[in-house]
Amino acid sequence: MEVKMKKGDWMFFLVCLALGILAERSFLNGKIGLSYPVFITVFYGVFFWRYRSFAFTNKRLGLLMVASIWLLSTSFFLHSNMILYVLNFLVIPVMVLIQLVLITYPLHNQWHRWPFVQNLFLTVGAAIAYVYKFLMNAAKLAVRGLEESKSATIRKVLIGMAISIPLLFVIVNLLVSADQQFGNLLGAFPRWLLGLKIEEEVLRTIAVTIYALSIFGLFQVLRNKQPLPAKSQEPKDKMAWDSVISLTVLTLLNIVYLLFVIVQFQYFFSETLKAGFTYAEFARRGFFELLFVTMLNLLIISAIVSYVDKASKFMTLAIRSLLSLLVIFSGVMLYSAFIRLFMYEEAYGFTFARVLAHSFMVFLLVILCYSFMRIWMERLSLVRFYIISAIIFYTLINTVQLDRYVVDRNLERYSETGKIDIYYLNSLSYEGVEGLVELYKLNPDHPGLTDLLLQRRQEFLDSEESWNTINMARRNAEKALMELEMQ
DSSP states (O other): OOOOHHHHHHHOOOOOOOOHHHHHHHHHSSOSSTHHHHHHHHHHHHHHTTTTTOOOOSSSHHHHHHHHHHHHHHHHHHOHHHHHHHHHHHHHHHHHHHHHHHTOOSSSTTTTSSSHHHHHHHHHHHHHHHHHHHHHHHHHHOOOOOOHHHHHHHHHHHHHHHHHHHHHHHHHHHHHHOOOOHHHHHHHHHHHHTTTTTHHHHHHHHHHHHHHHHHHHHHHHHSOOOOOOEEEEEOOOOOOOOOHHHHHHHHHHHHHHHHHHHHHHHSSSSSSSSSSSHHHHHHHHHHHHHHHHHHHHHHHHHHHHHHOOOHHHHHHHHHHHHHHHHHHHHHHHHHHHHHHHHHHHHHHOHHHHHHHHHHHHHHHHHHHHHHHHHHHHHHHHHHHHHHHHHHHHHHHHHHHHHHHHHHHHHHHHHHHHHHHHHHHHHHOOOOHHHHHHHHHOOTTTTTTHHHHHHHHHHHHHHHOOOOOGGGGHHHHHHHHHHHHHOO
C-alpha cells in the first residue's frame, strides 16, 4: 500500500493532531468525567465531516452503536461506579472500532458473520501499516528538502557543536571554580528544567502523537473499502449435525433436567426449607452452577437450531419439541437461580454484584424467549438478536443507576431489620455517600457513621476539580454532604 498524501490529507492530519491533543487532555489528566462525552462528540463530528460523501452500509445498527457509545461515554459524566468505569474504558474504544468498520463494510447486513470479524483485524493491520509508511515518507520528505537547500550548513553547525561541547565542559568548570555567583547562576538552570517536568511533558507528547496517528491512520484506511478476506464471497457448504444424534442428546438432557425441576418444585413450593439460614446457604451454593447451566443450554439450543440437518417432518417436529422443553427447563432453572439470589440478598443485604447478576438473569430470560420463537420460526436470526440485545443490555446497565438502587434497597432493609453495612456503602460510588447522608438523617447515632462522613467531607475539601473531571454524581454527593449538619 503506497501512501500518497494530498494537500487535503495534510490538513486532515493537523485535524487529527488536534484530536490527539484533546484525547490526551481528556484521558490522561485525572479521573475521566465530562471529557469523555466531549471527546466522543468531537470525534464523531470529525468522522462524519470527513466521510460526508461516503456511502455507508449497515446504517441502522451503526446508529444504534453510535447512540450506545455516546450513552456509555456520558456515564463517566453522570455516574461513578468504578467497575463500570474500568469496563467502559476498555469497551468503548473496541465498540468505536467495530462501529466504524461496520458502516464502511463492503457487504450490507452481513455483520454477524465471520468475514466481518476478519475485516476488523485487517482494518487494524492496514491502519498500522499506513501509519508506518506515512512516517517513513514524511522522514524522506524532510531529508530530501534539507539536502536540496541547507544540508551543508547544518552539517557544519553539527561539527561546530561537537567541537565546542568538550571545550565548554572544561571552561565552564574553571569559571565555576573562579566565581561562586556564576556557579549559582548555572545551578538555577537545572532547577528550572526540573520545574518544567520534562519527563512528564515528553510522555504526554508521545501520547498525543500515538492518539493522533491512530485516529489518522484509521480514518485514512477506512476511506478505501477494505478488501474482504480471501474466498469470503464464495458460498460454502453449511456444517450439518446429524438429526438422530441431536435428538438423542436432547432426550437425555431433558430427562436429567426434568428430574432436577421436580426437585426444585419440592424446594420452592413446599415447606422443605424454611429454617433460618438454610435458605441462604442453599442459595449461595447453587446460584452460579444454575446460571452456568442456563448459559450452556442456550449455547446448545443455538448450535442445534443453526446446524442440525434437514430431516423428516416427524424428526423435525420431535427436535423442535425437545428444544422447546429445554427452553422451558432452562427458564425454571433461571427462576430457581433468581430466587436463590433473592434469598441471599434478604439474608446478607444488597450489593452491586448481586443486583448486576439479577439484571443479567433478566437479559437471559429475554434471550430464552427469543430462542423459543426461533425454534419454530426459521427466518429469525439468533446471532443478530444476541448481538443487538447484548449492546442494548450493556448500555442500559450503564444508564440505569444500579448503585442508587443498591443504596435504596439497603436503606429499606435497614428500616425493616436495623442491619446495614456502612463500610460497603462507603465503598460504592458517590451514590453510596448520598446513602450515608440519608442514613445519618435516619439515625445520626449509628456506630462509626459520623467519623466516616467527616472523612469523606475532608476528602471533598482537599480535592480539586478541573473541567475534564466534572462528574454530576460527585457534585450531588458533595452538595448533600456539605449541607448536612452533623453533631
